Structures are given as structure tokens and as C-alpha cells.
Amino acid sequence: MEVKHISKVIHHQTILADIEFEVIPGNIVGIVGRNGAGKTTLLRSMAGILKPTKGDITIDGQSIFLKPSLKAQTIFVPDSSEALKNYSTKELIYLYKSIYPHFDQQYLEALMNRFSLEPINKIGNYSKGMKALFTLIVAFATKAKYILLDEPTDGLDVIIKKQILQILIEEVADKDVAVIISSHRLDELEFMANDVILIKDGRVDSHYELDSMKELYKKIQLVFETELPEEIAENTYVLEQTGRVSTVLIPRDSTAVEELISSYHPLLYEELSMSLEDYFIAKLGGDDNV
Amino acid sequence: MFEKGLWFQNYKQSKFIIWILLVLFVLQMPLQAILSLETWTERAEQAAETDEYVYEVQAWDINQIFSQGMFTVFVAVALVLLASLLIGLERNTRRNDFTFSLPYKRSTLFYAKWALGVTVITGFFALNYIPSYIIIHQSEFAYGLNLVSSLEIFWAPLLGYIFFYTFALLIGAITGEMVSQVVLTFLLGFLPLILLTLFQEFMQVHDFFFFSIGSQPRFITYLTPFYYTIGEMGEMIGIFLAVLFTIICTLGGAALYERNKIEYNGEFLIFKQLNPVFIVILTIIIALFGGLIVSSLAPWGANALRIISYWIGFSTFLLFALLLIRRLIIMNITFSGKPT
Amino acid sequence: MYFHIDPKSSIPLYEQIVNQVKDLTIRGLLHPGEKLPSVRELSSKMVINPNTVSKAYQELERMGLLVTVQGKGTFIADKTENTVTQREKDKLYKEMRKTTIDCIYAGLSKEEIITWINDCFSGKEGKEDGS
Numbered sequence: 001m002e003v004k005h006i007s008k009v010i011h012h013q014t015i016l017a018d019i020e021f022e023v024i025p026g027n028i029v030g031i032v033g034r035n036g037a038g039k040t041t042l043l044r045s046m047a048g049i050l051k052p053t054k055g056d057i058t059i060d061g062q063s064i065f066l067k068p069s070l071k072a073q074t075i076f077v078p079d080s081s082e083a084l085k086n087y088s089t090k091e092l093i094y095l096y097k098s099i100y101p102h103f104d105q106q107y108l109e110a111l112m113n114r115f116s117l118e119p120i121n122k123i124g125n126y127s128k129g130m131k132a133l134f135t136l137i138v139a140f141a142t143k144a145k146y147i148l149l150d151e152p153t154d155g156l157d158v159i160i161k162k163q164i165l166q167i168l169i170e171e172v173a174d175k176d177v178a179v180i181i182s183s184h185r186l187d188e189l190e191f192m193a194n195d196v197i198l199i200k201d202g203r204v205d206s207h208y209e210l211d212s213m214k215e216l217y218k219k220i221q222l223v224f225e226t227e228l229p230e231e232i233a234e235n236t237y238v239l240e241q242t243g244r245v246s247t248v249l250i251p252r253d254s255t256a257v258e259e260l261i262s263s264y265h266p267l268l269y270e271e272l273s274m275s276l277e278d279y280f281i282a283k284l285g286g287d288d289n290v
Numbered sequence: 291m292f293e294k295g296l297w298f299q300n301y302k303q304s305k306f307i308i309w310i311l312l313v314l315f316v317l318q319m320p321l322q323a324i325l326s327l328e329t330w331t332e333r334a335e336q337a338a339e340t341d342e343y344v345y346e347v348q349a350w351d352i353n354q355i356f357s358q359g360m361f362t363v364f365v366a367v368a369l370v371l372l373a374s375l376l377i378g379l380e381r382n383t384r385r386n387d388f389t390f391s392l393p394y395k396r397s398t399l400f401y402a403k404w405a406l407g408v409t410v411i412t413g414f415f416a417l418n419y420i421p422s423y424i425i426i427h428q429s430e431f432a433y434g435l436n437l438v439s440s441l442e443i444f445w446a447p448l449l450g451y452i453f454f455y456t457f458a459l460l461i462g463a464i465t466g467e468m469v470s471q472v473v474l475t476f477l478l479g480f481l482p483l484i485l486l487t488l489f490q491e492f493m494q495v496h497d498f499f500f501f502s503i504g505s506q507p508r509f510i511t512y513l514t515p516f517y518y519t520i521g522e523m524g525e526m527i528g529i530f531l532a533v534l535f536t537i538i539c540t541l542g543g544a545a546l547y548e549r550n551k552i553e554y555n556g557e558f559l560i561f562k563q564l565n566p567v568f569i570v571i572l573t574i575i576i577a578l579f580g581g582l583i584v585s586s587l588a589p590w591g592a593n594a595l596r597i598i599s600y601w602i603g604f605s606t607f608l609l610f611a612l613l614l615i616r617r618l619i620i621m622n623i624t625f626s627g628k629p630t
Numbered sequence: 631m632y633f634h635i636d637p638k639s640s641i642p643l644y645e646q647i648v649n650q651v652k653d654l655t656i657r658g659l660l661h662p663g664e665k666l667p668s669v670r671e672l673s674s675k676m677v678i679n680p681n682t683v684s685k686a687y688q689e690l691e692r693m694g695l696l697v698t699v700q701g702k703g704t705f706i707a708d709k710t711e712n713t714v715t716q717r718e719k720d721k722l723y724k725e726m727r728k729t730t731i732d733c734i735y736a737g738l739s740k741e742e743i744i745t746w747i748n749d750c751f752s753g754k755e756g757k758e759d760g761s
Contacts, residue, residue: 013636025726029680047391050553069458071393083388087302098295099392166674173680175669191643191678275637 001047001074001146001178008041008202014204015136016039016052019165021156023178025145031125031182031194032280038077038202039182043148046180047076064075072153079151081131092123092138102143110214115163130162136164140171147171149181166194183194198280216272219274221252222243223267232261238279249278293394296402303385304375306408311368315414318361319422326355327429347434355422356443366519369411370475376403377462380553382623385456390552398548400463404540407455415448442524449532450518451628454479456536457515460543463550464564465525466557467623474568481571482513486577495585495600497593556624565619573611580607631675643678646684655695655706658749666696688741 001023008016013037016038023029037280044050046057048064048071056063058072058214084092097103112119115133120126126134132152152168153161168179168193183189189196199207208216216254222228228238228246235257237249245268250257261269301308325504336346343460354358380386389399426435455565456477465471477484486506511517516530546561554560584603588596633650635643654660666672669687673680680741687704698704733743 026653026681044387047387049387049390068395068398069393071391074391076382076387076391078387080384082383083385091302092300094293095298098293098298162677163676169677169680170670171667173673187637190637191676191682194679194681206476230460273636273639 002061003042004056004058006042006045006052006057006119008038008045008050009053010041014202016045018055019057019199019204020198021204021207023146023180025176025178025179027173027195028172028189028193029178030184030189030196031180031185031199032180032189032196033184033199033205034062035184039184039199040150041202043076043150043180043182043198047071047074047148049076073144074146074148075100075139075142076148077135077139077150077152079154081123081135085122087123088121089119089123089134089260095114096138096142100142100144104141104143104233108137108141111140111167119151123189131155132156133160133164133167136167140167140177145177147179149179149184151184152184153185161188162182168192186277187275190275190277216252217249217274217279218246219249219272219278221247221260221268221272222261222262225267229264229277230263235260237279240280247272292405293398293402295392296389296399297406299389300376300406303379306404307368307375308511311410314361314365314368318359318365319355322355322361322424323422325424326351327425327431327525328474330431330598347431349434349624352426352438353442353521355426356419356436356438357447357524359521362447362520363452363501366454366516367518369407369451370458370472370479372410373403373455373462373475374468374471376407376457378465380561381480381552381617382467386552386555396548396550397544400459400544401540404456404543405425408452408508411451411455412448415451419444423497428610435625439524441526441529442521445529446524446532447519447521449487449529449536450521453532453539454515454519456539460546461537463543463546464561466560468553469623470558475622476514476516477575478616479516479558479573480514481517482510484575486510486583488575491582491585491601492578495581495596501506527585556622558618558621569615569619572615573608574612574615577604577608580604580610581609633672635676635678644686646652646691647683648689651686651695651698660706662706662708664706666706668703 003019003023005020006016006179007014007018019027019216021041031039031042041050047051048068048172051065056065058064059073062233064070064074084095087095093103093105093108097105111117116128117130117134117137123131123134136149139149141235147168149168153164155249156164167186168181171177172179179190181193187198195207197207218254219265223234223245225244228241228245232248239249241247250261330345330351330619334345337343350358380389380406380443380471392399394402423435426432457479461475462471465474476532483506489500510524512528512531515535517523518528518535523529523532551560554562559565566599581600585596585600588599590596633647633668635646635698641645641649642730651666658668667675667686669680669684673683687696687698691698691704697707698703728741
């Protein structure tokens with residue numbers, strides 16, 4: 001599946017601008033950005049719900065907008081199951097079965113058993129966590145190749161969250177599917193996604209493969225006689241600054257930056273362990289991060 | 291058009307009104323037929339008792355049962371609601387995201403909605419028409435059926451309902467949510483008639499005539515979609531127009547639905563380029579209506595006073611219209627918050 | 631089967647797994663011929679990307695620590711076959727030399743250093759590395 005230079009303008013406002021990337025089955029792609037960055041709009045475009053103002057979404061080289069039958073290979077799971085809340089589990093299975101020809105009812109029932117989800121008369125009556133689990137299981141049961149999940153774990157308790165992520169990982173391990181997850185929480189995606197796309201103001205701010213990430217940057221704690229010199233602040237990502245102690249992110253192999261720092265004679269120069277979240281915060285803007 | 295998943299989904303979200311429609315048809319046709327027979331028998335007896343004349347069923351009595359009268363108006367309302375549950379309500383909720391993510395063309399989604407409605411209308415209409423016809427046919431008033439043609443009592447109402455329903459779907463393809471769809475369907479459903487009435491009144495007040503007013507010109511009837519539902523079209527040309535308009539509305543609706551920008555769901559209109567058109571039409575109608583209302587308060591003889599009060603009404607309502615329209619343009623009704 | 635991952639560590643995730651399998655094997659907690667969890671199982675348990683686990687397994691297999699039997703699973707290799715290249719040996723020699731020199735400067739005796747090395751061979755509890 002390819003996202004080809006898509007842009008979306010709504011009410012003369014640019015929500016997405018020239019977004020491009022490729023999704024290859026077998027991968028978990030994380031779409032990360034702050035609230036309002038355009039993650040949902042991007043996912044809805046990839047699901048064919050919104051037509052991009054410019055650009056195209058293709059599967060096997062063909063546009064999903066010109067050939068909607070290709071969308072049988074994708075399934076979109078919105079952050080609320082509002083749309084189908086009045087369906088019974090049985091009705092919902094019937095609905096999906098008649099739309100997705102490869103719907104795997106056995107798989108669905110096996111997973112419902114595993115998580116002790118009882119069939120119900122109204123899906124809206126499931127608890128929040130059960131709803132999330134159920135919609136996810138249904139999505140995987142369609143045998144779609146590209147699973148688009150909008151904030152799948154938002155507002156769920158740890159146990160359900162873990163169960164959901166586990167199903168997801170098992171699916172990717174077992175089958176040739178790609179899972180595309182949007183989230184504003186990087187820590188959840190950190191070890192799951194092998195490809196993270198950072199979106200800021202509707203643009204791809206950076207796109208990296210997870211393993212290479214940690215080799216690119218390091219996190220350093222610095223203490224100076226006085227405050228953090230401005231020249232250093234300009235040339236690094238400042239994560240945190242409390243009094244004379246500051247934590248910054250610098251490229252791992254940049255001798256120029258390291259020389260710059262040592263030229264100011266820091267009292268303390270110590271490398272700290274780093275998480276992806278540090279990178280996220282640095283890129284998307286400081287402590288006021290939502 | 292025949293994807294059973296879509297049929298099931300559409301039925302699921304509109305079944306309430308579908309069954310109401312059935313009830314309406316039952317009340318209108320078989321039940322009314324039985325009750326009418328009672329009434330006619332009673333009248334015939336009375337007529338026989340007084341010995342003065344022989345009671346005869348008129349064409350009008352038969353038309354009341356099949357194609358005219360209060361129930362046809364209810365049916366028309368139900369059809370608009372059906373169309374708005376299928377398109378408008380979907381826009382108000384997140385359901386539109388679901389349907390548009392399915393592996394179907396948008397025009398296919400539209401045709402599926404159309405097909406469900408048409409099947410329901412045709413099925414329920416025929417289901418009730420046949421027993422009602424038989425009931426009357428078996429009675430002593432069977433001759434009444436000879437007073438009307440099958441065009442009048444079968445084809446005109448059936449095709450009229452189908453056209454009006456299709457028309458409501460077409461409006462659904464351009465409006466952003468349920469209430470706008472209902473309101474606009476009625477407004478446009480009456481538009482030629484409304485404009486005619488308002489202009490006539492305008493000309494009458496000013497005693498200045500662009501065209502003569504007398505009885506309502508027939509072409510206005512043909513152009514007013516609502517007339518198709520109340521048994522006004524029992525003639526070849528009416529039938530022909532009903533079919534023609536149905537085809538136009540179906541194809542046009544599907545084409546517009548295909549170009550749907552659902553990011554504007556919840557707003558008054560989906561197609562922003564239509565905004566000016568509707569603003570102008572609405573403003574004119576409301577202002578003229580204001581003139582009509584206020585001038586009618588003035589005494590009939592006082593011409594100058596009537597003209598003054600007409601314009602007072604006109605400008606007050608114009609102001610009101612402008613305020614209302616500003617609200618319309620910025621409105622956004624979605625039930626579960628706008629997704630970011 | 632327990633693997634601990636340290637999210638804050640600057641060591642890439644797959645390397646953490648590699649190191650821990652090595653450590654567990656050397657310490658005798660994993661026996662030759664023992665079956666390891668499948669990629670699916672392990673990634674699901676640890677809630678990490680399956681590709682990471684399979685990358686670690688591939689790396690271990692390349693080193694000769696693991697063998698994969700088609701259709702049966704992944705097992706600890708019978709003995710650590712020497713599949714290291716001369717270049718890697720040179721690298722290890724340099725590291726060993728550096729560590730030994732550090733130890734000498736830290737005031738450790740030759741005997742102490744040798745005891746530690748022997749501990750490693752006999753699989754005694756050592757300080758867990760790799761995390």
C-alpha cells in the first residue's frame with residue numbers, strides 16, 4: 001500500500017500536506033503525532049473514507065478511489081465503535097461476512113473464547129475494553145491485509161491494552177498483514193512498531209526505522225557554571241532544563257556538536273539512557289506536550 | 291445494488307420507519323377500504339330510506355382510498371424520513387465512516403439505499419393495493435372501480451412515491467446532515483408552488499402584473515415534486531414525468547454521492563459551491579413570505595398601507611433571513627464530536 | 631522463558647535478546663537441545679515487534695547458538711560451534727585485552743581475573759550482562 005503525496009484541505013485549512021510513505025505487509029507502522037496533527041485524517045484517507053485534495057492511495061499500484069473493491073484488503077477501526085453499537089454480535093458477523101468474502105468466523109470465535117467475550121444482543125452494551133477487543137478481533141477476522149487502527153488503546157486499562165497489543169503482534173507474526181496504528185503515545189509503540197512516522201502540522205516530520213533510531217541520537221545531561229549557553233541550545237534538542245542542569249539530545253556521531261559543548265567546559269557531561277519518547281518530545285515541542 | 295451486506299445495514303438503520311410505512315399503507319388502503327364500504331352502505335341505506343335518490347360512489351371516493359387524501363401526505367413524510375435515516379442520519383453519526391470504508395463504490399452505496407426504498411415502497415404498496423382492490427371489487431360498490439383508471443389509482447401513486455423518495459435521496463446527497471435534508475426536501479418539494487404563491491401575492495399587493503394570475507398553471511404542478519405524492523398525476527404525461535424525474539434524480543444523486551466530501555458532514559450543505567444558490571433562494575422566499583404575512587394584516591381597501599406594510603414585513607424578514615443563514619453556514623451537527 | 635528488556639537502554643532491542651540468550655546458555659539455564667519459544671509466542675509475551683525477535687533469532691543462528699528445524703521450531707545448538715570469523719576474533723581479543731588492562735589498573739590480581747573467567751565457563755551465577 002502506498003500513500004502517494006497526499007494533501008487534504010478542509011475549509012481552506014491544510015490538514016495534511018504532501019504525505020508520502022509505503023506500507024509493506026509484515027510490518028507494524030506507527031503514526032505518531034500530537035492531538036490534531038492530522039493522524040485520524042490520514043488514516044481515514046488511507047481507508048478511502050476521505051478523498052485527498054491531492055495525491056492518491058494505491059494498493060498493488062491501483063488507486064483505491066478508482067477501484068474501491070481494493071478496499072476489501074483494508075479495514076479501518078475507528079477510535080470508537082459508535083457506528084455499529086446497535087448490532088448484536090451475530091448481526092455484525094453476518095454483516096462482515098457478506099461484505100468481506102474471506103471472513104474467518106472460526107478465528108473470530110476462537111479469539112472470543114480466548115478472551116471470554118460472550119455473544120451479546122447489543123455491542124454497545126459491552127464494556128469499553130470489550131468493545132475495543134471485539135472490534136479488533138472482527139477486523140482481523142476479515143483477513144484484510146492492511147489493518148488501520150485509530151488510537152486502538154486510548155483510554156483502556158493496562159490489561160486490555162496488553163491483550164490488544166498481543167493479538168496485534170500475533171497477527172503480524174502469523175500472517176502477512178500490515179498494521180498501521182495511530183497514537184499520541186509513543187511509549188506504547190516504541191517496541192511494537194518497526195516503522196514510525198512522526199506527523200507534525202499535517203506533514204511527515206520524520207520517518208525512521210526503530211532500530212536505527214537509538215543509534216542516531218544520544219541523550220546527555222549537562223551542567224554548566226551558569227545557564228545553558230544559547231549556542232548549545234540552538235544546536236541540540238533541549239529536552240529539559242531545570243536551573244543549571246539541562247538534558248539535551250545530540251546526534252550520536254557529531255563531533256562538531258560535542259566539541260561545541262566541551263568548548264563551554266561543562267561541569268558535568270554524562271550520557272543518559274534514552275527512550276524514543278525523548279526524541280518525540282524533542283521533535284514535537286518541549287514540556288508542554290499533550 | 292444487490293450487495294446483501296448493504297441491504298442488511300440499510301435495513302438495520304431504517305427499519306423503524308420502514309414498518310411505520312407499512313402501517314400507513316395498511317391504514318390508507320385495506321382499512322380505509324373496509325371503513326369506506328361501511329360508510330357507503332350506510333349512506334346508501336339512508337338514501338334508500340328517504341327514497342329521494344340512489345346513492346352512488348364517486349371517483350373521488352375511490353381515489354381517497356388509493357391515491358389521495360390525508361394518508362398520502364403521511365406516506366410522503368414517511369418517505370422523506372426514510373431517505374433521511376439512510377443518508378442524513380448516517381452523516382450525523384460515525385456510521386458514514388464505516389460505510390465509506392467498505393469496498394464499494396460510493397454510487398453503489400447510493401443505489402443500494404435507493405433499491406431498498408424502492409423495494410419497500412413497491413412491495414408494501416402492492417401488498418396493500420391488491421387486497422383493497424379485491425375488497426371493493428367483491429362489494430356492491432365494485433362499479434366504483436370503473437370510474438377510475440389504473441393510471442390514477444395504481445401507477446400514479448406508486449411511481450409518484452418512488453419519485454419523491456428518490457428526490458429526497460438526491461437532496462440527501464447534497465445536504466450535510468439529517469435536519470437539513472428533511473427541511474430542504476420539503477422546501478424544494480414545494481418550491482415552484484411556493485415561488486408562484488409568493489410572486490402572485492407580491493404582484494397583487496403592488497397591483498402590477500408580470501403575468502396574469504388565475505388558476506394555477508399546470509406546469510407548476512408538474513414541476514412541484516410534492517404533487518406527485520398526492521394523486522395529482524393520474525394521466526400519461528404525469529406518469530411519464532414521474533419516471534423521467536426518477537431517472538434523473540437517481541443518476542444525479544448517485545453522481546453527487548460519488549463526489550461526496552464527507553469531511554463536511556454535519557454542516558448544512560456538502561457542496562460549498564451550492565451555498566450562494568441556497569442563500570439567495572432562501573432569502574428571497576423568507577423576505578417575500580414576510581411581506582405576505584405583514585401585508586395581510588392591513589385592511590384590504592387601503593392599498594398604500596398594504597404596500598408599506600408589505601415592505602416592512604419584507605425587510606424585517608430579510609434581516610431575520612440573513613441572521614438565520616449565517617447560522618446555517620457555520621452550523622455543524624455531529625453527534626459524537628468531529629474526529630480530528 | 632524470561633527476557634527482560636530495558637526500554638531506556640541504548641542497546642538495540644534485538645541485541646538485548648541476543649545477549650540474554652547467550653547469557654542464559656552460558657549459565658546453563660538453557661540446555662542444548664532445549665526449545666525456544668516461537669517468534670510469535672515470544673513477541674506476543676514481550677509485546678514487541680515480531681521482526682525484532684526474528685532478527686535476534688537470525689543473529690543467534692548465524693552465530694551458531696541456535697538451530698532451526700523446519701516445522702519443529704528453534705532449539706539451542708548442541709555445542710557452540712565455532713563460526714566466528716578471524717576479524718571477530720581479533721575484535722574480541724582487543725576487547726578482552728582492554729578489559730584485562732582495566733582490571734589490572736583496578737588492582738585485581740591475575741588469580742582473581744582467572745577465577746572470574748573460570749566462573750563463566752562453569753556457568754556460575756555471574757553478573758547478568760546484556761541489559
